Amino acid sequence: MVVKGKKAPPFEEEALVAAICEAARPFDVLALYLFGSRATGMATPLSDIDIAYLPSDGGEDLDKALYLELARRLGTDEITLVNLHDAPVCLAFSVLKRGHALYGPRKGARAFVERILTHYPEARRLRRLALQAVKTRLEGGIMEVDRDKVWEQLRSLERDLKKLEEKASLPLEEYLTSEDAQIVVERKFQTATESCVNIGNHLIAALGLELAEDYASVFRILAQGGVISKELSEQMADMARFRNLLVHGYWKIDHEKVYKSMLDRIKTLHLFMHEIAKFLKGRNSERVGKRT
Numbered sequence: 001m002v003v004k005g006k007k008a009p010p011f012e013e014e015a016l017v018a019a020i021c022e023a024a025r026p027f028d029v030l031a032l033y034l035f036g037s038r039a040t041g042m043a044t045p046l047s048d049i050d051i052a053y054l055p056s057d058g059g060e061d062l063d064k065a066l067y068l069e070l071a072r073r074l075g076t077d078e079i080t081l082v083n084l085h086d087a088p089v090c091l092a093f094s095v096l097k098r099g100h101a102l103y104g105p106r107k108g109a110r111a112f113v114e115r116i117l118t119h120y121p122e123a124r125r126l127r128r129l130a131l132q133a134v135k136t137r138l139e140g141g142i143m144e145v146d147r148d149k150v151w152e153q154l155r156s157l158e159r160d161l162k163k164l165e166e167k168a169s170l171p172l173e174e175y176l177t178s179e180d181a182q183i184v185v186e187r188k189f190q191t192a193t194e195s196c197v198n199i200g201n202h203l204i205a206a207l208g209l210e211l212a213e214d215y216a217s218v219f220r221i222l223a224q225g226g227v228i229s230k231e232l233s234e235q236m237a238d239m240a241r242f243r244n245l246l247v248h249g250y251w252k253i254d255h256e257k258v259y260k261s262m263l264d265r266i267k268t269l270h271l272f273m274h275e276i277a278k279f280l281k282g283r284n285s286e287r288v289g290k291r292t
Helices: 013-024 061-074 089-098 107-138 147-168 172-177 179-207 215-224 230-248 255-291
Strands: 029-035 049-055 079-083 100-103
Touching: 013 029, 013 049, 013 061, 013 100, 029 089, 029 107, 049 061, 061 079, 061 179, 089 107, 147 179, 147 255, 172 179, 172 255, 179 215, 179 230, 179 255, 215 230, 230 255
Parallel strands: 049 079
Antiparallel strands: 029 049, 029 100
């Protein structure tokens, strides 16, 4: 039985590892790791169970089934499940280096491991720059908005929106019977929202705004800083909560409600793009004015 919203029952390490391995056994997984506090011996009664896996094909459809089976076996939904194919390079490297390998990596994982080892130095450098931006902000320094970085995220958002618009054109009956369409929609809403969060976090650091505590608060802070409208910030906060549902609450998803809200959510994301582009244009005009 899954105990929703409650912490995991106490497990001896051997029993926890056995339960995780049994849950993953039916799936085509190349590697399976326990990481975080439970792998380092620093777990407390409030600690989640952090699990990372490497699927053979990197498909998104495995996430849902594996998460549900883990939740059933472990008796809790307080699980952080990471698909290493989708994980940031620094996180994947940390799992490979410090995580407890429950099994694998099997032969097919070699190319993935090599890719992470190749890209980790650059990813680590970028992460260091991000941390330096926060340090600069906390020390009262000035940080410029990296327009290229923001536009890159906006382009990623635009690509996700095109996929979402394709699926929004499907008839309701076809959407409800197409698991592939549902997977694409759920994944693209997740990554689109994360692109918006990435933009927001960069602007918060660059403008010296209050640091956000969660995804939803990113947009509230942007509104307070005059970057986006208050109305849009509320809509985007709802998008952040929707993203969390897609990631952590698979069994709660009502696919018909997702379909019926799709056009409104797409409109919200387009509006976010428009307001961010307008903000960047305004800052550029200010810079030109100062030079003249």
